[in-house]
Structure formats: structure tokens, C-alpha cells
Amino acid sequence: MAEREFLELEGITKEFPNIKALDGVNFNLRRGEVHAICGENGAGKSTLIKVLGGVYIPEKGKIFIDGKQENFQNPLDAQKAGIGIVHQELSLVSNLSVAENVFANRQPVNKLGLIKTKQLYADTEKILRLFFDEDDKTVTPDMIVEDLSVANRQVVEIMKSLALNPKILVLDEPTSSLTTLEREKLFVNINKLKALGIGCIYISHHLNEVFEIADRVTVLRDGQYVITKDVKDVTEDQLVTYMVGREITDIYGERAPEDKIGEEYFEVKDLYVREMFNNVSFKLRKGEILGISGLVGAGRSEMGMSVFGAIKLNRGEVWLDGKKLDIRSPHDAIKNKIGYMTEDRKEMGLFLEMMIKDNVIAADTYSYSNNALRFIDENLVRKNSDEAVEEFDIATPSITQKVGNLSGGNQQKVLLSMWYGIKPEVLIVDEPTRGVDVGAKSDIYDHLRSLARTGVGIIVISSDLMEILGISDRILVMRGGYLVGELQHDEATEEKVIAIASGVAQ
Amino acid sequence: MKTETKVAGAKKPGFLKKLTQQREFSIFLIVVALFVILSFASPYFLSEANLMSVLLGLSTESIIACGMIMVIITGGIDLSVGSVTALVGAICGYCMKTLELPVIVAILIGLAVGVSIGFINGTLISRLGINAFIITLGWQYIARGLVMVVTNGLNISPLPKAFNNLGQGKLFGAIQYPIIVMLVLMVCGDILLRKSRFFRQNYYIGNNEKAAALTGINVPKMKTINFMINGALAAVAGILLTARLGSASSTAGTNLEFKAITAVILGGASLAGGSGTILGAFLGSLLMGLITNGLNLLGVDVYWQTFVIGCTLLLAVILDNFKVMQKAKERRGINKDVVDTGEKKQE
Numbered sequence: 001m002a003e004r005e006f007l008e009l010e011g012i013t014k015e016f017p018n019i020k021a022l023d024g025v026n027f028n029l030r031r032g033e034v035h036a037i038c039g040e041n042g043a044g045k046s047t048l049i050k051v052l053g054g055v056y057i058p059e060k061g062k063i064f065i066d067g068k069q070e071n072f073q074n075p076l077d078a079q080k081a082g083i084g085i086v087h088q089e090l091s092l093v094s095n096l097s098v099a100e101n102v103f104a105n106r107q108p109v110n111k112l113g114l115i116k117t118k119q120l121y122a123d124t125e126k127i128l129r130l131f132f133d134e135d136d137k138t139v140t141p142d143m144i145v146e147d148l149s150v151a152n153r154q155v156v157e158i159m160k161s162l163a164l165n166p167k168i169l170v171l172d173e174p175t176s177s178l179t180t181l182e183r184e185k186l187f188v189n190i191n192k193l194k195a196l197g198i199g200c201i202y203i204s205h206h207l208n209e210v211f212e213i214a215d216r217v218t219v220l221r222d223g224q225y226v227i228t229k230d231v232k233d234v235t236e237d238q239l240v241t242y243m244v245g246r247e248i249t250d251i252y253g254e255r256a257p258e259d260k261i262g263e264e265y266f267e268v269k270d271l272y273v274r275e276m277f278n279n280v281s282f283k284l285r286k287g288e289i290l291g292i293s294g295l296v297g298a299g300r301s302e303m304g305m306s307v308f309g310a311i312k313l314n315r316g317e318v319w320l321d322g323k324k325l326d327i328r329s330p331h332d333a334i335k336n337k338i339g340y341m342t343e344d345r346k347e348m349g350l351f352l353e354m355m356i357k358d359n360v361i362a363a364d365t366y367s368y369s370n371n372a373l374r375f376i377d378e379n380l381v382r383k384n385s386d387e388a389v390e391e392f393d394i395a396t397p398s399i400t401q402k403v404g405n406l407s408g409g410n411q412q413k414v415l416l417s418m419w420y421g422i423k424p425e426v427l428i429v430d431e432p433t434r435g436v437d438v439g440a441k442s443d444i445y446d447h448l449r450s451l452a453r454t455g456v457g458i459i460v461i462s463s464d465l466m467e468i469l470g471i472s473d474r475i476l477v478m479r480g481g482y483l484v485g486e487l488q489h490d491e492a493t494e495e496k497v498i499a500i501a502s503g504v505a506q
Numbered sequence: 507m508k509t510e511t512k513v514a515g516a517k518k519p520g521f522l523k524k525l526t527q528q529r530e531f532s533i534f535l536i537v538v539a540l541f542v543i544l545s546f547a548s549p550y551f552l553s554e555a556n557l558m559s560v561l562l563g564l565s566t567e568s569i570i571a572c573g574m575i576m577v578i579i580t581g582g583i584d585l586s587v588g589s590v591t592a593l594v595g596a597i598c599g600y601c602m603k604t605l606e607l608p609v610i611v612a613i614l615i616g617l618a619v620g621v622s623i624g625f626i627n628g629t630l631i632s633r634l635g636i637n638a639f640i641i642t643l644g645w646q647y648i649a650r651g652l653v654m655v656v657t658n659g660l661n662i663s664p665l666p667k668a669f670n671n672l673g674q675g676k677l678f679g680a681i682q683y684p685i686i687v688m689l690v691l692m693v694c695g696d697i698l699l700r701k702s703r704f705f706r707q708n709y710y711i712g713n714n715e716k717a718a719a720l721t722g723i724n725v726p727k728m729k730t731i732n733f734m735i736n737g738a739l740a741a742v743a744g745i746l747l748t749a750r751l752g753s754a755s756s757t758a759g760t761n762l763e764f765k766a767i768t769a770v771i772l773g774g775a776s777l778a779g780g781s782g783t784i785l786g787a788f789l790g791s792l793l794m795g796l797i798t799n800g801l802n803l804l805g806v807d808v809y810w811q812t813f814v815i816g817c818t819l820l821l822a823v824i825l826d827n828f829k830v831m832q833k834a835k836e837r838r839g840i841n842k843d844v845v846d847t848g849e850k851k852q853e
Binding site: 075076079091092093094095096100104105106107109112113114115117274275276277278299480481482 | 697698701702703704706707709710713714716717718719720721722723780781844845
């Protein structure tokens with residue numbers, strides 16, 4: 001019998017009432033390796049991790065750790081067997097200390113059951129050393145988690161998993177709220193974990209990260225195992241093809257030569273919000289797609305929200321079609337045909353417990369209640385919702401489906417249709433494809449381009465550099481609250497944008 | 507041993523700043539201020555008799571607050587404690603007067619009743635997931651109704667001297683027992699909630715139940731235990747109250763749960779769960795007691811007392827909100843050095 005790898009999942013099948021989430025999936029992990037799992041939304045990545053973590057019990061299949069077969073009945077079994085999962089949604093208690101979070105419910109105690117604080121802090125220090133130098137006091141065991149930055153909270157989350165001495169660590173979309181610099185620090189830390197012999201499973205939508213940190217990559221598609229490759233033996237395009245099952249050469253599309261960009265019609269002058277951004281001025285042309293790039297914290301979203309009236313401007317002017325606008329709230333912005341698609345569709349964009357049709361009309365209920373009683377015209381709602389579902393190719397059995405039940409890509413499309421619904425003259429979209437699979441990404445870019453074709457100027461705020469480079473006609477770069485650079489589509493490269501965004505001299 | 511060195515540029519708040527940020531500190535200051543004001547406002551305030559009566563008046567709700575705080579930290583609430591207090595007192599009284607059972611047996615039965623009701627509440631709430639508000643509200647009526655049945659709407663008295671001594675007797679001839687019980691419970695409770703691994707599980711549950719379960723905490727068991735402790739403490743409070751008054755009253759403990767909840771909230775707990783200390787609850791209780799006492803001594807109409815307590819609670823919650831919003835604003839300023847200098851910045 002061939003010798004087994006450190007971790008082996010063999011023939012995992014997991015079924016739910018309507019769907020086969022996993023169908024005979026195989027996966028293995030070696031000691032000290034970083035193994036990425038890639039796949040579109042719905043491919044089965046998180047289901048596989050939940051099986052590994054003991055949250056789901058598979059109908060078929062076996063799990064082997066160090067050659068021994070394991071049968072997890074619950075998450076604690078998996079923990080005891082050495083599986084550590086670092087979740088996307090942090091599980092820390094914000095008003096407790098770092099130490100009490102790392103050793104949650106496992107604080108060292110004396111005979112009376114009272115916590116031995118000195119030892120607790122000493123034990124926490126040991127794990128802190130893995131990430132911070134001896135005299136680096138950025139994070140100390142007694143600091144309250146609430147006072148830490150998001151990136152450091154994530155380090156504490158990882159420390160919490162490490163305190164259980166895992167053999168295998170699963171990192172699920174770990175970089176979603178990190179800046180570029182913080183991401184690099186995370187990768188340094190992951191390499192340290194590798195050196196300790198811990199096997200890491202890395203799940204991310206960002207394929208460039210896979211190439212940076214992973215040794216091998218496994219692709220899942222529609223619940224099926226597709227392929228496992230050494231990262232050095234595969235290209236990003238090949239990976240995308242495996243994930244999607246069809247060739248996608250250029251998901252960003254191209255501006256057709258006959259789609260001319262019009263004249264300048266929208267302008268912001270000297271926008272300023274205290275402690276957020278200052279002196280921001282730019283013009284937008286009809287049909288132009290303007291990308292706003294920069295590191296997390298540069299002030300891009302805040303600037304966009306201030307144009308939209310969601311953040312109060314301390315100073316600055318917004319002009320549309322030669323007229324100065326008086327925008328004091330999103331209501332005013334929408335009345336002036338300015339739309340803003342927020343960066344976090346779950347927290348700030350959609351109404352997850354409500355139906356698709358309720359969401360589609362959300363930004364413009366006035367148009368649907370243009371009668372004496374201000375009652376909503378159900379027929380009109382239904383008609384427009386059906387049209388939206390068809391036009392945006394939203395995968396759903398009906399318009400009465402709860403939006404929370406849709407996949408990420410489809411949710412994003414519903415959000416897009418909500419804002420298209422106001423018939424905007426200027427549309428600001430913030431992270432338009434965050435957490436969206438490749439197939440839906442391509443659709444969304446198509447829709448943005450066709451909106452632009454009708455003469456609407458689109459401002460795209462994004463941390464996805466490839467996205468900005470691929471979709472924008474012109475790119476503005478923000479840094480530390482100021483507009484510091486401008487690049488035309490043809491002259492823009494990854495290196496140039498990053499250099500300007502991080503203030504590195506060229 | 508790690509020494510606390512201040513590294514240049516480190517943002518860790520110093521000891522003094524951390525202290526002042528605690529809710530307990532602000533309440534403590536207000537209590538001290540009130541103390542000072544009252545000692546000038548009325549010549550009777552600083553007398554031993556008056557201060558003892560203040561502490562005695564607090565004792566019932568403070569004892570209950572020790573249990574209530576754990577229920578609230580885990581995100582629940584218990585509206586039945588006042589009625590349970592009355593019920594236990596009534597059952598004890600009935601056992602002693604009508605059934606002529608020995609005092610110690612009556613007390614044990616009373617405690618058993620309190621713990622059982624807590625057990626039922628905890629089980630229904632934690633294992634069936636039914637809303638704590640509704641269940642304990644229901645018990646409020648059930649228990650109060652049972653009190654009426656047991657007492658027939660009358661007070662049960664007289665009660666055995668040995669029993670009454672529990673509430674009226676004095677330790678060292680100076681401090682009445684209920685005050686001692688209150689202080690012992692509060693000190694032990696505060697220490698346990700700060701240092702006992704077992705009781706600190708409540709904070710993890712209150713903040714994120716799912717994550718707490720994943721660290722091995724038995725959430726339903728802890729919640730049930732919390733309600734059982736709450737029931738037991740309500741029973742203790744009921745026994746002491748009945749003993750102190752020398753009779754089991756059918757209207758005892760009315761609004762007691764709200765006083766306990768107010769004390770806990772004034773002390774810094776959030777109704778959403780996850781925070782709160784017993785020291786804070788005690789200070790909150792003390793604050794309310796001093797206000798009531800002050801209004802009494804100044805001859806203010808009794809009806810105004812409820813009004814003032816309500817205003818205090820509202821004020822405390824609003825001030826707390828300001829602090830929370832201030833903190834959120836501080837963190838939202840993403841580029842701290844972007845301040846308007848009036849001139850365009852050159853790049």
C-alpha cells in the first residue's frame with residue numbers, strides 16, 4: 001500500500017437536500033507545505049473545509065491524518081486531531097485581552113480555578129514571538145483586542161489557532177481586509193509556520209496570492225475534484241480555465257474603437273473631509289471608466305461616499321452638467337442621478353432577508369409609487385425585476401428568492417441592477433467584484449462597459465489592481481488621503497501604480 | 507518576568523488612562539460626589555443609622571444583581587426574580603407557620619424552589635432557544651400568582667424568632683446580616699468573575715456564542731447554571747427580606763428585577779451582552795440607594811424617586827453611547843494627519 005501523505009481526504013461526498021456539494025473529492029497535504037484550493041463560488045471549497053473541520057459529516061469518504069483514519073463527529077474532535085481553522089469572520093472577544101483570547105477557555109488556573117495571570121501572559125508571549133520580535137511592543141498580551149488594528153487582530157486569530165498546537169492550519173480568505181504591506185507580513189508569517197512543519201491550506205479568490213505563497217494548488221469545480229498541480233507548473237490563465245471549465249482570455253473586455261468617450265460633464269473640486277482626505281479634484285467624461293486605485297486606508301471609499309452624500313463634506317464642490325449640486329444626503333445624490341454601489345454588499349448594500357424584487361427597486365421606490373396613495377405598483381415591480389434577472393443573468397428560480405440565498409456573484413449582480421435602476425448619469429462602484437467568481441466577474445465587467453457605452457461615466461474604486469488596470473480608461477491614484485497620480489490606460493502598469501500608491505520613488 | 511517598558515511611539519494607554527476609561531471609575535466618582543453633597547445637604551446623612559439603612563435597603567437588589575449580571579453578560583435577561591423572591595418568602599412562611607416545619611427545612615425548601623425555577627428557565631431558554639424575555643416574563647406572572655395562592659393575599663406572620671434573626675440579627679451587634687451577605691457575595695462574585703476561568707466563560711458566550719462553543723464551552727450548560735444561580739440568589743434575597751420584615755408579604759419584590767437590571771446597566775453592562783462587572787453593579791446599586799436616600803432626607807415626595815431613578819438610568823446610557831460613538835469616530839479617522847491647513851499640499 002502506498003504511503004499516505006500527512007493529510008489525506010479520500011472520496012469525500014457531501015450532499016444536501018437539493019444539491020451535491022462535494023462529489024468524490026480527493027485532497028492531500030504535505031508537512032510544511034502551503035497548498036491552495038481554488039474554485040469559483042459554489043465549487044465546494046468551504047464545504048470541503050467544513051468537512052475537514054468536523055462541522056459537516058460527509059456521506060462518503062475518509063480522512064487520514066498521519067496515516068490514521070479519523071472520524072470527526074464535531075468541530076472539537078477535529079481540533080483535538082490537530083486541525084486549526086482561521087476563519088474569515090474573526091471569532092475574538094473584543095473587550096477581552098489578547099491573552100484571554102488566545103487561550104480562550106484554556107487559561108492556566110490554580111487549584112481554586114482562578115486564572116494564573118502571570119503564566120497566561122508568559123504563555124501568550126511565547127506565541128507572540130513567532131510573529132513579533134523580542135522588543136516589538138506593537139501587540140502585548142494585556143492589550144485589549146478592541147484597540148488593535150484589523151491586521152493585528154487577524155494575527156491574534158492565528159495565534160488562537162496556534163495555541164492548540166495544530167498540525168494543519170486552514171486560512172480562509174485571510175487577506176480580504178489587509179493592505180498590501182500587511183499581506184506581505186502575513187506571507188512572512190505563513191512561511192514561518194511552514195518552517196515549523198505545519199501544513200497550511202490556503203483559500204483565496206486572489207490568484208496572484210496563490211502564485212506568491214503556495215507550493216501546490218488544487219482546483220475544485222461544481223463540487224468535483226479537477227486537478228492538483230505544483231504552482232510552478234501552471235499559469236494563471238490555465239488555472240482560470242480549470243476553475244471555469246472554459247477559456248476566458250480576457251475577462252475585462254476592451255473598449256471598442258467606435259465607443260468614443262464624450263466631453264467632461266462631471267467634476268469634483270477640492271473635496272475635504274477632516275482626517276480622511278483633502279484637495280481631491282478631478283473631472284469625469286461621458287462614457288469614461290475612471291479607476292481610483294490606492295492602498296486600503298488611502299481614503300478612496302470615503303471620498304466616493306462624500307460625493308454621494310453619505311459622508312458630510314467639510315469643504316468641496318460637486319458639479320454635474322455645468323450645475324453645482326447641493327448634496328447633503330444619499331437622497332439628494334440619487335435625485336441628481338448619482339449612484340453608489342458599496343464595497344460590502346452584505347453589510348451596506350443588499351437586504352439579505354428580503355426578496356430579489358424588493359432589492360431591485362430599493363434605490364428608487366419613488367418610481368414605483370407614483371400614485372396618489374404612494375402605494376407600490378406590484379406589477380411594475382415584477383416586470384422590472386424579471387427584466388433585471390434576465391438582463392443580468394441572475395441565477396435564481398424566481399424573483400421572490402431571498403437574496404441571502406444567492407451566491408456572491410449573483411448577489412453582486414442584484415446590487416448592480418439596484419443601481420442601474422435609478423438610471424444614473426454618474427455611477428460609483430466600490431470593489432465591484434469582491435468575493436465574486438470569475439464567471440460572474442466577466443459578466444459584471446460587460447455590464448459596466450455597456451452602461452458606459454450609453455454615455456454614463458463610471459468611477460471604479462478597487463483594491464484589485466488587475467481589475468483597475470483591465471477596466472479603466474484612466475486611473476487616479478490616492479495615497480494617505482491625497483490624489484497623487486494619474487495614468488492613462490495605455491501607460492499604466494502594475495509597477496507604476498503600486499509605486500505611486502505606496503510612495504516609493506521611481 | 508516581562509517588565510512594562512514604554513517604547514517610543516507605542517500607543518498602549520497608561521494605567522491612569524485605562525482606569526479612567528472604566529465605567530466603574532466614573533460611577534465611583536459620582537458616588538463619592540453624591541456622598542459629599544449629601545453630607546452637607548442633610549445633618550442626618552452621615553449618621554450610622556442612616557448609612558446602615560441605606561446599605562440594608564440596597565441589600566435585596568444587590569444580592570440579586572450578582573446573579574443577574576451573569577445572565578445579562580451572556581445576552582439573556584431574567585424578569586422573574588422579583589416574583590421568585592416573593593414566592594420563596596411566601597413558601598418559607600407557609601412552611602413555618604402552617605406546616606410548622608423547622609426553620610432549616612423551610613429554608614432548604616425555599617432555596618430548592620428558587621434553584622428549580624432557575625433550572626426550568628435556563629433549560630427552556632438555552633436548549634429550546636425560546637426568548638429569555640418572554641419566558642421570564644411569563645414566570646413573573648406565574649410566580650406572583652402562586653404567591654397570591656399561598657398567602658391568600660395576606661401577609662404570613664408571625665414567623666419563628668430564629669428565622670427572623672437571620673434578617674434582623676446583627677453581626678458583632680453592629681451590622682445586620684443581610685448587609686454581610688450582600689458584601690460577601692459581591693466581593694466573592696467580583697473576584698470569581700474576574701479571575702475564575704469557569705465564570706469568565708460567560709464573557710466568551712456573551713460576545714460570540716458560536717466561537718465560544720468552538721473553544722469547548724458548553725453554552726447551554728453555562729446558561730442554565732446562570733439562571734440557576736440567579737434563582738438561588740433570588741431565593742436567598744427572599745429569605746432575608748422576609749426575615750427582615752418578620753412577615754411574608756404578597757407584594758414583596760415588586761419591581762425588584764428592574765432595580766437589579768438598572769444597577770447592572772449603570773455599572774457598565776450592555777444589554778446586548780459581553781460586558782459588565784459586579785463591582786460596577788454594586789456601585790450602580792449604591793448610586794441609586796444614595797439618590798433615594800438623599801431625596802428622602804430632603805423631604806422630597808416619594809413618587810419623585812422613581813422619576814429620578816429613571817432619569818439617572820437614561821443619563822447613564824446616553825453618556826455611555828457618547829463614549830462608544832467617540833471611540834468609533836476616533837477609529838474612523840483613517841488619515842489622522844489630513845487636517846485643513848488652508849493651502850494646497852504640493853506633491
